[in-house]
Amino acid sequence: SCRVGDGASYRGTVSVTRTGKTCQRWDSQTPHSHTRTPENFPSSGLEQNYCRNPDGDPEGLWCYTTDPGSRWEYCNVPPC
Numbered sequence: 001s002c003r004v005g006d007g008a009s010y011r012g013t014v015s016v017t018r019t020g021k022t023c024q025r026w027d028s029q030t031p032h033s034h035t036r037t038p039e040n041f042p043s044s045g046l047e048q049n050y051c052r053n054p055d056g057d058p059e060g061l062w063c064y065t066t067d068p069g070s071r072w073e074y075c076n077v078p079p080c
Ligand SMILES: O=S(=O)(Nc1cnn(C2CCNCC2)c1)c1cc(Cl)ccc1F
Pocket: 033, 034, 035, 036, 055, 057, 062, 072
């Protein structure tokens, strides 16, 4: 599917970052511990490891990555 603006309302299933890394699940604290959990942000669609924008980052959709060397990265989802 596609994203509108910064992707805050995107609920699609892209789960790979711009550099090809796999996203970490939002309900996981490994390899990266974080505060952007489904419990803390129940209305941000933080399902599985899908790219999301729970903090309204103007650059758009992102996710924590499963690479210990890269905390988070932006995702490429085409604009609608
Ligand atoms: O480390 S975190 O758990 N996650 C985090 C850190 N940077 N980001 C970026 C994600 C993309 N948008 C800019 C912030 C997210 C984190 C740290 C702080 Cl100080 C505040 C919120 C938060 F969650």
